Amino acid sequence: MRFNRSVGAFEFPHTATALLLAVNIVVYALTLQRSGMPAPSPDVLLRSGAIYSGALARHEYWRLVTYAFLHASMLHILTNMACLVWWGGPLESRIGTSYFLLIYFASVIAGALTGIFTHAGFYFSVGASAGISGVLGALLCLKLLNRIDLPASFFVINLGLNIVIAFLAPRLDWGAHLGGIVAGMAVCATLNAFEIAGPKLMRCKFPEFIKLNLGVLFVVVAWLTDFSLVAMLAALVALIVAVKGIDIALSVRRGLAWTVAMLAAGNALVAGAATILTLPGTNGRIELPANLVPWAASVLRRLIEIASSAPAIATLIVLVVVFALTQLVYWPELKRGLSDRGGFAAAGFRAERARRRGL
Structure with a gap:
């Protein structure tokens, strides 16, 4: 696979992005079918793999990943999948499928852990937001490292939209979002350092x-x-x-x-x-x-x-x-x-x- 320094602000979904998109849509349809309601019920989401405050104590570590394939409403999945396609295409095109998946799932896990440890009371969360935030964080890291030619307006628009959504959706779990974007930047920087040291290793x-x-x-x-x-x-x-x-x-x-x-x-x-x-x-x-x-x-x-x-x-x-x-x-x-x-x-x-x- 060839990687281009210059990528468009919109890239048609590549392998991993398209696969994540398809799996999320299928899982949402299944949770709707199991709920028999206009939106997935909390009980179905919990039994299907939502992350909650007691998950680590019960050694249910699989929830650190499965929660990211569940969504609470049609608006929830539409906004997340739109961001996945918009941000995932340029990143996967730039760094390849394997590194993209590593960044995505590291951000998913980091978002779940951040959400758990930043909530003192009962915590319950679903959604791919942490992983998608990690994708945006990785793109921002590449921009700061001067390794991608995306315009500054790309980040201004997307970070601005996130701030607007924060005011419009007070139930949004910003602990998970923050954990995801920090993890995305950190993993991307680590991979870049590894690739720089690559010829010696x-x-x-x-x-x-x-x-x-x-x-x-x-x-x-x-x-x-x-x-x-x-x-x-x-x-x-x-x-x-x-x-x-x-x-x-x-x-x-x-x-x-x-x-x-x-x-x-x-x-x-x-x-x-x-x-x-x-x-x-x-x-x-x-x-x-x-x-x-x-x-x-x-x-x-x-x-x-x-x-x-x-x-x-x-x-x-x-x-x-x-x-x-x-x-x-x-x-x-x-x-x-x-x-x-x-x-x-x-x-x-x-x-x-x-x-x-x-x-």
Whole structure:
């Protein structure tokens, strides 16, 4: 993916922005359907993943993310999605999908934590505002670092609109908004510093698919370990080792093919571990979501029963399927790596790392 310093004030939604937009709309429709009302009811929002003051005490850490996909009204989701498209397009176009998602979800989590710790009494919140504020914060950071050519009027208009909305919507959670925008700026500045120091730390510039794959693996491992601090630290160390291993692999002839193979193996192992930890037949537990379409629930229940009756075979099938599917999805990169007899791809990755300074 090529990144342009100069981006328009409006960019057509890219991959992550479009995906977040679609998921938010689908989730809002589902909460409406479950509520049977003109707007999602507080009870449905709470059961669907809203963040509230007791979430951390009950170790419901998943709410730190899920609340950002829930919205309280049609106006709420329309304003948030408009801002997501307006701000998300330029940022994702500038820094790429993987860094965009990292900034977005870091801002979502920071907004939830800020909201909890800045409210003394009962706290209940939903909405993508913290993540979207983080996107605006990242754009502002890039502007202050002189790494993006958006006009100053872009920020004057958007920050001005936020101030106006603050007066018109007194129930707006500005603690979450502030936490999101600060996190967006901080993560963006950290990524920029990493990219500046990149040539001293890394040999090669990673393609987007590698960064996305590693990010997904880290999140899945964190989820499988219930976000345990010790397990997450171990996963972080493993991630750092994997990043450096891939960096070395990419710098040699046919290294791209080896990298695809390593990602396929990592995906398969994590998928196999997820199967072992969740199947009822392996002391795990799978709960089907409420209000599933009856035929879908029936099919899923039957598949779970079959897999639980032979967990070892089911795990082996998952390992093989995920390994093969990963290589199929990454076939263009695998083919490019296998045909790289002269090491041209490796030379390109090294040159890109040496050429780039910052985001």
